[in-house]
Amino acid sequence: MIGVELSKLFRRPRTWLTLVLLDALPTVVAILLATTHLGPRPGQGPAFLSAVLTNGSLFAVAALAIVLPLFLPIAVAVVAGETVAGEAQSGTLRYLLIRPIGRTKLLVAKLISVFSFVMAAVVLVAGTGFVVGRLLLGHQPLSAAVSSVSGSQLTPAQIAFRTLLAVGYVGVSMLGVAAMALFLSTLTDSAQSATLGALAFLIGSSLLLTLDAATSLQPYLPTRYWLSFVDLFRDPMLLRNVERGIGLQAVYVAILLGAAWANFVTKDIKS
Amino acid sequence: MRRRWRWLVLLAAVALVTSLPSVVGAVRDSLGVSARPISAAQLRLKILQSANLAYSGYAEAVGGLALPVTGNQFTSVSDLLGGRSQLRVWWRARDDWRVDQINLVGETDVRAGATGTWTWNYESNLAIFDLNPAAPQVRLPVAGDLLPPELGRRLLSQATPDELTTLFPRRIAGHTATGLRLKPSDPQTTIDSVDVWADQSTGIPVRVDIHASGSANPAMTTAFLDFSTAKPTASTTAFSPPRGARTEISERNGLTDVINRFGDAESPPTLNGVRRNSLLPGVGAIGVYGRGVTEFIAAPLPGRTARSLRNQLTNAPGVAKSPSGLSVSVGPLSLLLTGPAGQGRTWLLIGTVSDKALVTAAVELARYRSAG
Secondary structure (H helix, E strand, O other), X not given: OHHHHHHHHHHOHHHHHHHHHHHHHHHHHHHHHHHHOOOOOOOOOOOOOOHHHOOHHHHHHHHHHHHOOOHHHHHHHHHHHHOOHHHHHHOOHHHHHHOOOOXXXXXXXXXXXXXXHHHXXXXXXXXXXXXXXXXXXXXXXXXXXXXXXXXXXXXXXXXXXXXXXXXXXXXXXXXXXXXXXXXXXXXXXXXXXXXXXXXXXXXXXXXXXXXXXXXXXXXXXXXXXXXXXXXXXXXXXXXXXXXXXXXXXHHHHHHHHHHHHHHHOOOOOOO | OHHHHHHHHHHHHHHHHXXXXXXXXXXXXXXXXXXXXXXXXXXXXXXXXXXXXXXXXXXXXXXXXXXXXXXXXXXXXXXXXXXXXXEEEEEEEOXXXXXXXXXXXXXEEEXXXXXXXXXXXXOOOEEEEXXXXXXXXXXXXXXHHHOHHHHHHHHHXXXXXXXXXXXXXXXXXXXXXXXXXXXXXXXXXXXXXXXXXXXXXXXXXXXXXXXXXOOOOOOEEEEXXXXXXOOOOHHHHOOOOOOOOEEEEOOOOOHHXXXXXXXXXXOOOEEOOEEEOOOOOOOOOOEEEEEOOEEEEEEEEOHHXXXXXXXXXXXXXXXXXXXXXXXXXXXXXXXXXXOOOOOOOEEEEEEOEOHHHHHHHHHHHHHHHHHO
């Protein structure tokens, strides 16, 4: 069942188109930086974008910072919003459930395919960022030390390790969006509605993060700790917000998937 | 019914998950909290004597004291006092420490060593070395001043025993902290109280709350969220500029130096019946009046600085115009820029005293300069 769902997801041209578009933005940014050599001013622009002008290896994490606020969650919401509602919309959900498998198993299979997409997207963005960064930006040798955010020197092995941690963390950060879109996907027969609902959830969270009046709510907002992967590149690493970010995503995932399960296993399938 | 039990299970799980942190926190905070008999004066002494003890941690300072002035060095001060500052600190000794002010995409670090102080800004890729680590007695606030140990000791430095009471201990950042409440006795003060919570075993302040008169919420709070009394390693505080970074030697031309050099006036020995602070005598043109948490500063501004400040205050919301000048109050902070423009020397008066006290001081300054 899981294999079927995975193969269905990755055989769709639109899945690959989404991944290509996701990679296109950081690639365009790298080309612009390489041709103009103009980094953002201090305090402006995505994280690490100034640093990549001297060391292209860091463009792997800069690429994540570029797509994280908007493009990555949109891609995840589109794919996750389609999981159940897309089947209902195209009239295949009823036939899918005729097969001798439980609805819980089907939901788990959908879930694993969405999580696989999330991790594939994050790894691809970081991988493309690394290759593009090495080819176009900051031609320091791979063996050269890289400055941490705190100004100390990190060895290539340390940078590689922290980049892997950042990739994993960004992937985990997207699971909350995926779970929300999946839950909404079980509520409606329209994939677009599920996607837009998940995006509205994120926009609401991002808006509340800018309001001083919402300070007491902010530690519980799903987007609160998204950019905390930057803390992995401080010296010593600051794990406080990273730990909270992982914990918060785990709670959102558990609750939203629980809601998706509670709704889907007893839902009347009409299409 | 079949539908309903699943939702009930989910609701129960949500209730459990959302209440768990506060339940665990409440249980953890109630454990190990016991009051040790100590007088307010003893506790103050213990806090002041903790200045040489090592510690490290992560602190957050939240202020509501954003004055409506920007430009030059005012913007950073306004952000510091009016926003949320995230600070990491490693303190080994008075001349060996590191304070990082972090933000979402970078950080600004200050590292003090025996030979001087490095300031590192990641986003600018810039390291500035200050050969003279001795800070001037009067200067604009910096991030390190908001650390609970620094702010707590500063606020308690001139408190008298009759202004102090102890508070029941509480848990802060995993440590039992004993509280000390300072209620200033000066009738002109705009500070209602200052609560300083210090680690029970070492006396290092771990939380400070400043309450303005007539306000329920603190005007400023700074507290450790992670705290350790273990001595940090020397490598944590050491610094050498990374390869490819720009480096500069500081020329130390801060605003207070400019005022001292170009202010063209000397503050009088007393203002509004208040003497210059005996602990801060050598600040040249700038006068610091009062004691402890009830203080105000009188600074003669050079023409260009005065014009810039006047233009900003004229257009800022909440600023009142009077014959004495332009005045504004933010929380317990009162500011008065004497005026009007083009009529003699301009003085900046700012402090934790009432507007009325600053107006009286402005009138005395006008007489003082006429007599001088």
